[in-house]
Amino acid sequence: MIALIAAFAKNQVIGNKGYIPWKIKGEQKRFKELTTGNIVIMGRRSYEEIGKPLSNRTTIVVSNTKNFDGENCLTARSLAEAIKLAGNKDIYISGGAKLYEEALLLVEKMYITEIDCDIEGDTYFPPFEKEQFVKEINEKCEGEIPYTYVTYTRI
Ligand SMILES: NC(=O)c1ccc[n+]([C@@H]2O[C@H](COP(=O)([O-])OP(=O)(O)OC[C@H]3O[C@@H](n4cnc5c(N)ncnc54)[C@H](OP(=O)(O)O)[C@@H]3O)[C@@H](O)[C@H]2O)c1
Numbered sequence: 816m817i818a819l820i821a822a823f824a825k826n827q828v829i830g831n832k833g834y835i836p837w838k839i840k841g842e843q844k845r846f847k848e849l850t851t852g853n854i855v856i857m858g859r860r861s862y863e864e865i866g867k868p869l870s871n872r873t874t875i876v877v878s879n880t881k882n883f884d885g886e887n888c889l890t891a892r893s894l895a896e897a898i899k900l901a902g903n904k905d906i907y908i909s910g911g912a913k914l915y916e917e918a919l920l921l922v923e924k925m926y927i928t929e930i931d932c933d934i935e936g937d938t939y940f941p942p943f944e945k946e947q948f949v950k951e952i953n954e955k956c957e958g959e960i961p962y963t964y965v966t967y968t969r970i
Contacts, residue, residue, distance in 0.1 A: 816905045817898065819918045820846055821940055822928035822962070828936030830911060833864055836936045839960050842928060846909070849926060853905040856897045858914045859883075875900055877914060894918065916941040925967040932960060946970075 823829050828836065851871045859878035868874045868888035875890070875897040876883045882890045891897035894917050898906060907926075908918040919941060925948065948967035955963045 816924070817908070817918075817922050818849075818906065818924040818926060819908045819915060819922045820849065820926040821910055821915060822930060823940040824930040824932060824934035824936070826933040826936075827939045827942075828934045829915075829940050830938035831934075831936035833860060835864075836934050837930060837960060839930075839958065839962060841956070842962055845926065845928065845964050850907045850909075853907060854901040855907050855909050856891075856894065856901070856914070857909045858911045861910045873901075873904070912938050912941060919943050923969050927965050927967065929963045929965055930960060931962055 821829060822835070822842065824837075830836065850869070854873050854875060855869060856875045856877065859876055859881060862874065862876040862878075862883060868883075868885065870887070872887065874883075874888045876888065877891050877894060877897050879892055884890055889900055891900055894908070894914060908914055908922065948969055951966045951968070953964040953966055955961070
């Protein structure tokens with residue numbers, strides 16, 4: 816199974832100056848639940864933001880300039896190479912923008928956290944053909960910044 820996992824604001828913002836431009840307690844719960852025991856593929860800048868491999872899952876970093884090989888961490892030179900390295904575990908492609916753009920062509924599912932407001936930023940989730948997916952609303956979470964977990968499944 817190849818999926819994409821992302822959180823974006825109403826204006827499609829995913830990042831600002833190399834960081835995720837919101838802090839919402841508990842918002843990453845679904846990311847942890849889905850990716851634990853599986854494979855996370857991310858771009859080099861996203862990995863550098865986290866700064867270390869995620870526990871209890873394998874991180875494959877896509878980069879042509881650096882190597883991040885170590886425990887639970889591999890480097891690939893392209894998304895295709897990363898998918899090959901993943902073997903037959905479930906794959907969650909987790910950004911940033913360029914990887915999402917490539918991933919949109921091949922993912923079966925998109926696990927999206929919709930942040931329910933506009934947020935200032937410089938990195939955006941790419942536009943996609945909504946009619947190619949069925950959208951299911953999974954959970955609405957209220958709070959200072961409300962958000963909704965949704966799943967898009969390719970038709
Ligand atoms: N809201 C969310 O769900 C979410 C998720 C992830 C990230 N973010 C945010 O997004 C921003 C980072 O995203 P970004 O788009 O700037 O960077 P990124 O995709 O994380 O990293 C870009 C780098 O990854 C490598 N790369 C990416 N795609 C590649 C490909 N197809 N083939 C080969 N190499 C590839 C390249 O590394 P080299 O230059 O080393 O070759 C490229 O410079 C940050 O602000 C982060 O906080 C948000």
